[in-house]
Amino acid sequence: MEREVGFNLGIIGLPNVGKSTIFNALAGAGAEMANYPFCTIEPNRGVVPVPDDRLDKIAHILQKENPIPTKIEFIDVAGLVKGASRGEGLGNKFLSHIRTVDAVVHVVRLFHRGDVVHMTGNIDPIRDVEIVKTELILSDLEILERSMEKQQKLARGGDKEAKKRLEIIEKAIPFLNEGNLLKGMDMGEDELVLFRELGLISIKPVLFCANIDEDAQEDEQVSLLEKYARVENCEFLGIIGKLEEEISELPSGEKEEYLKGMGISESGLDRLIKASYRLLDLIAYFTAATQLQAWTLKRGTRALEAAGRIHTDFERGFIRAEVYTYEDLLREGSEHLVREKGRLRSEGKDYIVQDGDIIRFFFNI
Secondary structure, eight states, rough: OOOOOOEEEEEEEEESSHHHHHHHHHOOOOOOSSSTTOOSSSSSEEEEEOOOOOOHHHHHHOOOEEEEEEEEEEOOOOOOOGGGGOOOHHHHHHTTTTTOOOOEEEEEEEOOOTTTTOOOSSSSSSHHHHHHHHHHHHHHHHHHHHHHHEEEHHHHHHHHHHHHHHHHHHEEEEHHHTTOOOGGSOOHHHHHHHHHHTTSSSSSSSSEEEOOOOOOOTTTHHHHHHHHHHTTTTTEEOOOHHHHHHHHHOOOOHHHHHHHEEEEEEESHHHHHHHHHHHHHHEEEOOOOOOOEEEEETTTBBHHHHHHHOOOHHHHHHHEEEEEEHHHHHHSSSHHHHTTOOOOOEHHHHHHHHTTEEEEEEEEO
């Protein structure tokens, strides 16, 4: 089995908002940082394990060594400036790096440090968010308008699929022109498929990450951004970027003690991952036939597709899945007792995988 990356998140924001500080805290990747725009020319990528207490408990009960957690990838891209959609700053080169991510983490500066230049002169989270939002909208509009010209030519030639695509595009353009992200538009599967094919950014779920001062938890501007996130149907999270970076540099055994001493119940990484799961409506399930491994899926995924995530042979030759729950294993204390008490079920390809399922796939090719 390969060690999978469950999902990925693009970290965006204006220059000098602390994106790379937060990225380093999350991924421990030592991304270059400097007090000037466009320090991050090529995207920094970091893959980190998703912490899940259930994995260690399952490993202990099933006596499995070296369990493999699912992974999350963070992609830290260059700071976005006004005019990026027209090529200002790193322009479209920046935007191209986030067209394939699952979701966007939008870092917003709410920390006050005179030694770090603010691109717009002062702290104003809503203004800064709107600058980035506008550039994403303009970028998507440009792509849609180019595609519309192409579809119009094909439609005039009698292409029925082109006519359908044209209808979708003609619905999306006015929506964007009103200052809305496409993720807020009422759409079906056809729209989603087309927008993903085109690499549109504004369909992606957004998590606002406020980079705050240590004493800013109740700050008025933090509350303002949190309310804005609710209105926009986005997740919100406050992180003390510098503190998280300091914590990430500690030996693993000291991190928990440090967090306790600071009165912090869990790290920013853990909170960000949980917020990401909510944002993307994800679940985790486990396989333990040979090695214990965690996997990430979208909620509502069938057993057949879950098998395919592990190996295409599993999907192609799918016979059945043996399933029991993490809670059953914890309650009974062994897989033998789970089976003996009739809690192990045989499921077919259309079974909807649930969070915490422990699954063994049977296949034949």
